[in-house]
Amino acid sequence: xxxxxxxxxxxxxxxxxxxxxVDFEVPEGELVLLVGPSGTGKSTILNAVSGLVPHFTGGTxxxxxxxxxxxxxxxxxxxxxxxxxxxxxxxxxxxxxDTVEDELAYGMESLGLPAEVMRRRVEETLDLLGLADLxxxxxxxxxxxxxxxxxxxxxxxxxxxxxVLDEPTSALDPAAAEEVLAVLQRLVHDLGTTVLMxxxxxxxxxxxxxxxxxxxxxxxxxxxxxPAEMMATSPVYPPVVELGRLxxxxxxxxxxxxxxxxxxxxxDRLARPTHSPNAATTAPPTATAQPNSAPxxxxxxARAAPDPTRGGTPQARSGDTPPPPAPTRRWPTxxxxxxxxxxxxxxxxxxTPPPPAHLQSVTVTRTHTRALHQATLTITxxxxxxxxxxNGAGKSTLLNTLVGLLEPSSGxxxxxxxxxxxxxxxxxxxxxxxxxxxxxDLLYTDTVAAECAAADQDAQAAPGTCRTLLSDxxxxxxxxxxxxxxxxxxxxxxxxxxxxxxxPPLLLLDEPTRGLDYAAxxxxxxxxxxxAAEGHAIVLATHDVELAAELAHRVILLADGxxxxxxxxxxxxxxxxxFAPQVTKILAPQKWLTVTQVRDALS
Amino acid sequence: xxxxxxxxxxxxxxxxxxEPRRSGERHTPSGVTAPRPAxxxxxxxxxxxxxxxxxxxxxxxxxxxxxxxxxxxTSAYVVATCRPASPAARSYSAFLKLAxxxxxxxxxxxxxxxxxIPGTHTLVTxxxxxxxxxxxxxxxxxxxxxxxxxxxLYDALRLAALLICVGAANALASxxxxxxxxxxxxxxAGVAVVVALTFAPNLIADVHRLRAARRLRGRPxxxxxxxxxxGLPVLEGALERSVALAAAMDARGYGxxxxxxxxxxxxxxxxxxxxxxxxxxxxxxxxxxxAGAYGLPLLLAGLTAALxxxxxxxxxxxRTRYRPARWDLRAGLVACSxxxxxxxxxxxxxxxxxxxxxxxVPLTAPTLPLWPAAAVLLGLLPSLVAPKEPT
Numbered sequence: 001x002x003x004x005x006x007x008x009x010x011x012x013x014x015x016x017x018x019x020x021x022v023d024f025e026v027p028e029g030e031l032v033l034l035v036g037p038s039g040t041g042k043s044t045i046l047n048a049v050s051g052l053v054p055h056f057t058g059g060t061x062x063x064x065x066x067x068x069x070x071x072x073x074x075x076x077x078x079x080x081x082x083x084x085x086x087x088x089x090x091x092x093x094x095x096x097x098d099t100v101e102d103e104l105a106y107g108m109e110s111l112g113l114p115a116e117v118m119r120r121r122v123e124e125t126l127d128l129l130g131l132a133d134l135x136x137x138x139x140x141x142x143x144x145x146x147x148x149x150x151x152x153x154x155x156x157x158x159x160x161x162x163x164v165l166d167e168p169t170s171a172l173d174p175a176a177a178e179e180v181l182a183v184l185q186r187l188v189h190d191l192g193t194t195v196l197m198x199x200x201x202x203x204x205x206x207x208x209x210x211x212x213x214x215x216x217x218x219x220x221x222x223x224x225x226x227p228a229e230m231m232a233t234s235p236v237y238p239p240v241v242e243l244g245r246l247x248x249x250x251x252x253x254x255x256x257x258x259x260x261x262x263x264x265x266x267x268d269r270l271a272r273p274t275h276s277p278n279a280a281t282t283a284p285p286t287a288t289a290q291p292n293s294a295p296x297x298x299x300x301x302a303r304a305a306p307d308p309t310r311g312g313t314p315q316a317r318s319g320d321t322p323p324p325p326a327p328t329r330r331w332p333t334x335x336x337x338x339x340x341x342x343x344x345x346x347x348x349x350x351x352t353p354p355p356p357a358h359l360q361s362v363t364v365t366r367t368h369t370r371a372l373h374q375a376t377l378t379i380t381x382x383x384x385x386x387x388x389x390x391n392g393a394g395k396s397t398l399l400n401t402l403v404g405l406l407e408p409s410s411g412x413x414x415x416x417x418x419x420x421x422x423x424x425x426x427x428x429x430x431x432x433x434x435x436x437x438x439x440x441d442l443l444y445t446d447t448v449a450a451e452c453a454a455a456d457q458d459a460q461a462a463p464g465t466c467r468t469l470l471s472d473x474x475x476x477x478x479x480x481x482x483x484x485x486x487x488x489x490x491x492x493x494x495x496x497x498x499x500x501x502x503x504p505p506l507l508l509l510d511e512p513t514r515g516l517d518y519a520a521x522x523x524x525x526x527x528x529x530x531x532a533a534e535g536h537a538i539v540l541a542t543h544d545v546e547l548a549a550e551l552a553h554r555v556i557l558l559a560d561g562x563x564x565x566x567x568x569x570x571x572x573x574x575x576x577x578x579f580a581p582q583v584t585k586i587l588a589p590q591k592w593l594t595v596t597q598v599r600d601a602l603s
Numbered sequence: 604x605x606x607x608x609x610x611x612x613x614x615x616x617x618x619x620x621x622e623p624r625r626s627g628e629r630h631t632p633s634g635v636t637a638p639r640p641a642x643x644x645x646x647x648x649x650x651x652x653x654x655x656x657x658x659x660x661x662x663x664x665x666x667x668x669x670x671x672x673x674x675x676x677t678s679a680y681v682v683a684t685c686r687p688a689s690p691a692a693r694s695y696s697a698f699l700k701l702a703x704x705x706x707x708x709x710x711x712x713x714x715x716x717x718x719x720i721p722g723t724h725t726l727v728t729x730x731x732x733x734x735x736x737x738x739x740x741x742x743x744x745x746x747x748x749x750x751x752x753x754x755x756l757y758d759a760l761r762l763a764a765l766l767i768c769v770g771a772a773n774a775l776a777s778x779x780x781x782x783x784x785x786x787x788x789x790x791x792a793g794v795a796v797v798v799a800l801t802f803a804p805n806l807i808a809d810v811h812r813l814r815a816a817r818r819l820r821g822r823p824x825x826x827x828x829x830x831x832x833x834g835l836p837v838l839e840g841a842l843e844r845s846v847a848l849a850a851a852m853d854a855r856g857y858g859x860x861x862x863x864x865x866x867x868x869x870x871x872x873x874x875x876x877x878x879x880x881x882x883x884x885x886x887x888x889x890x891x892x893x894a895g896a897y898g899l900p901l902l903l904a905g906l907t908a909a910l911x912x913x914x915x916x917x918x919x920x921x922r923t924r925y926r927p928a929r930w931d932l933r934a935g936l937v938a939c940s941x942x943x944x945x946x947x948x949x950x951x952x953x954x955x956x957x958x959x960x961x962x963x964v965p966l967t968a969p970t971l972p973l974w975p976a977a978a979v980l981l982g983l984l985p986s987l988v989a990p991k992e993p994t
Contacts, residue, residue: 047850050854051854052850052853052854055853056849056850056853076853077850077853077854078853078854078855078856078857078858078859079859080854081854081855081856081859082856084854086851086854088847088850088851090847093844093847093848093851094847094848094851096794096797096798096848096851096852096855096857097797098779098797101925102925105925105926106855107855107856108923108925109922109923109924109925110855110856110857110859110922111856111859111921112859112861112921112922112923113923114923115923115924115925115926115927118923118925118926119925119926122925140804154855155855158856403818403819404818405815405818405819424823425817425818425819425820425821425822425823426821426822428818428821429819429820429821433819434819436816436819440836440840441812441813441816441819441836442816442819442820443836444820444832444833444835444836454820455820458820458821458822459821484839484843498820499819502821
């Protein structure tokens with residue numbers, strides 16, 4: 001259906017081809033997953049299918065790309081629009097009209113289909129994607145998952161034989177991602193649509209793939225094979241595969257279900273007294289880094305300090321029986337916390353420094369909707385918190401309140417004892433820093449060097465501070481590059497360096513792993529761990545359960561602006577089907593979170 | 604929440620979804636019945652605009668405050684009964700506020716700067732600002748007469764009524780819907796306007812977001828400097844988004860053309876160019892005094908030729924329309940009611956100018972001329988014939 005014959009693409013001005021030796025065929029009715037590190041030309045291959053490369057982007061394409069027998073050399077993208085449907089990374093830049101129904105009809109109108117066919121297909125697609133209730137809604141009022149479904153629907157209505165998707169789930173929460181993937185699977189199974197899809201979050205999609213196309217590195221030939229084959233050698237792989245490789249399973253399991261069936265031995269080995277998930281948990285360094293912090297913070301920190309009784313916890317000894325809740329965790333649950341605060345407000349003692357952040361029954365109302373309701377929480381130095389929840393649950397609102405972009409309609413916010421929205425920005429950046437969802441929002445100048453110089457000036461830091469930080473975090477970013485030309489990972493690191501120049505004790509990150517590959521993600525994890533060890537408090541708003549498992553000491557779940565759970569990562573994510581990482585699901589009822597923990601325990 | 608509700612829906616369609624694809628789509632499917640629309644087919648947007656233009660024209664024919672108030676009430680009643688539940692419908696209150704602002708500004712000017720209307724009934728005397736001799740024609744302060752205030756009120760009310768009529772058209776049929784009814788040859792231009800209309804709000808949102816982000820860099824987020832500073836990033840972002848949108852539109856078939864035989868192409872060019880020349884010449888003829896009789900026929904001939912050119916030019920585009928707005932009897936009635944109001948008031952203005960332009964010198968109480976008032980009430984017809992939106 002989609003055939004690449006020895007294709008190479010060289011963009012104008014580039015000396016090396018971006019992709020070369022691309023030679024594969026996607027058979028009809030298969031879902032093929034395109035994987036590989038960032039910057040290896042995945043988008044180039046996807047756009048070559050629809051003819052946008054080279055007709056729209058420019059550059060030279062050698063070889064031949066055919067879709068349903070049509071050569072993209074002789075057919076422009078608009079002449080392929082009846083056989084290929086393309087959805088890019090950002091659904092918002094895909095929409096031409098303003099309501100759902102018109103958007104679904106747009107592609108068919110361009111093709112000149114008769115009115116009654118259009119009407120019927122719009123109704124069918126509305127039902128197929130579960131959009132019937134939203135048909136008359138303006139697109140700008142939809143949630144992220146709904147927008148992604150509308151974008152897929154809008155290319156489905158012309159009944160293309162092939163669908164090309166670039167990271168369809170990267171912006172979505174786990175539940176919305178499953179919704180979109182379920183739709184794709186139905187298209188493949190019921191309608192025989194051919195799907196070619198690129199995605200960084202393999203843990204979400206690998207189980208749906210019939211074949212995997214791996215792009216190992218820039219300008220190297222991609223390889224096509226079954227998922228199990230390709231995952232054995234691929235440079236990028238989901239945690240389930242990593243665990244499989246660690247345990248030496250062959251063939252590699254791709255789904256949690258497969259892995260669970262094989263994991264009995266591993267669970268037994270891990271249940272031996274010397275191994276325990278808790279022993280391997282990286283403890284927040286609070287207890288050691290700040291031994292004489294506030295009493296309240298100290299008691300919190302104590303929970304993470306090595307506990308002498310933990311070497312032989314009942315959980316580790318009891319073998320197959322489900323472990324009782326870990327007795328050493330004394331995390332105050334939210335209701336208790338709130339009551340205590342109501343009866344005896346924490347007296348500000350002059351000797352102890354105020355916590356990096358404290359929220360007291362904060363409510364934020366934005367244009368008549370309650371974005372945050374009665375949120376109460378304290379953030380202590382050195383702890384890493386993951387804030388999770390659906391799209392629109394109030395995660396970004398929480399972060400924006402902490403940096404003073406939003407003013408709470410009731411309740412109090414204190415960041416290092418200051419009220420953020422009343423504090424002058426030059427003072428505030430020394431207490432709290434936010435890396436926004438799109439790091440480009442923070443970057444104004446046209447070179448990396450100028451950006452760093454501006455950051456030094458803003459933070460009144462010694463010249464060169466930001467540049468040194470950047471080089472420490474990620475070596476090899478040239479000074480003269482335009483920030484918009486950096487890769488996603490590099491841009492995020494630059495924004496992080498800019499924010500860290502002011503040395504804020506509280507660091508907030510909004511969706512930091514969107515669009516990052518596994519390598520960039522693990523670099524980010526290392527940086528954030530080091531920062532936490534230095535005593536920075538870190539708050540991440542994220543949909544990435546694997547990141548939360550890897551990094552966070554504490555997880556806060558939000559739903560409709562309310563805090564519905566607040567506690568240590570292993571307690572919160574283990575009990576939640578949508579927020580549990582793959583390793584937890586595989587090794588349940590034992591409480592393991594990451595492959596690193598398992599590896600450390602086994603060695 | 605919506606997902607769980609949609610679950611039974613999806614299960615139901617599982618059986619119907621794998622219908623024969625890509626073959627025989629030209630025929631009307633026999634087994635599939637089109638689902639009943641949730642809303643009644645909305646009225647053709649052009650009908651609403653013609654109706655509103657008619658009412659607006661009527662408003663310019665009179666300064667009688669009673670007639671103008673009746674016109675405003677008529678349009679407001681129709682908007683209240685017929686407006687759809689779309690975001691554009693909320694623009695009506697914005698137009699009402701704009702009309703009120705116009706009224707107030709006109710009255711303030713008349714009070715402070717005075718007016719050329721000679722009046723004898725002094726309401727108040729404001730302290731007069733002594734001006735140098737070269738500013739002799741201008742007066743600031745001084746006597747405020749009842750006549751001059753009343754004249755300003757009548758004049759402003761006429762403009763306010765016109766604005767409210769435009770607002771009514773906006774609320775009843777958004778301009779984007781109107782653009783969708785453009786002839787095929789103008790489709791590309793229409794899309795450009797629609798994209799621009801949705802682009803402006805995005806641009807403003809970008810400016811807000813980036814100005815807020817300045818706070819994160821420790822810079823003040825207000826002031827003109829902040830605005831200038833984010834200008835370049837905002838434009839860069841807008842440009843990136845435009846390129847992404849252009850790519851998406853190209854991949855979705857925007858600009859597909861059908862092959863048109865060369866004679867048709869040449870005829871189209873000739874008709875369009877000739878038509879536009881005719882329109883220009885005809886308009887010139889109408890506006891100059893000595894043109895005589897050739898003005899109007901030339902204008903009409905030019906218009907016809909241009910429209911024929913547009914229609915022929917539409918052959919180049921193979922597009923079809925999804926649920927096009929149909930011009931039906933109701934649309935005709937709505938448009939006619941607006942035209943009738945305009946025509947009758949124009950007639951009244953020539954036959955009975957005294958009633959439609961009540962004098963202010965000497966002061967008289969305006970009276971309601973009966974048959975022009977009845978004519979204005981014709982504008983209520985749409986509230987009877989137009990489909991009601993479910994509330």
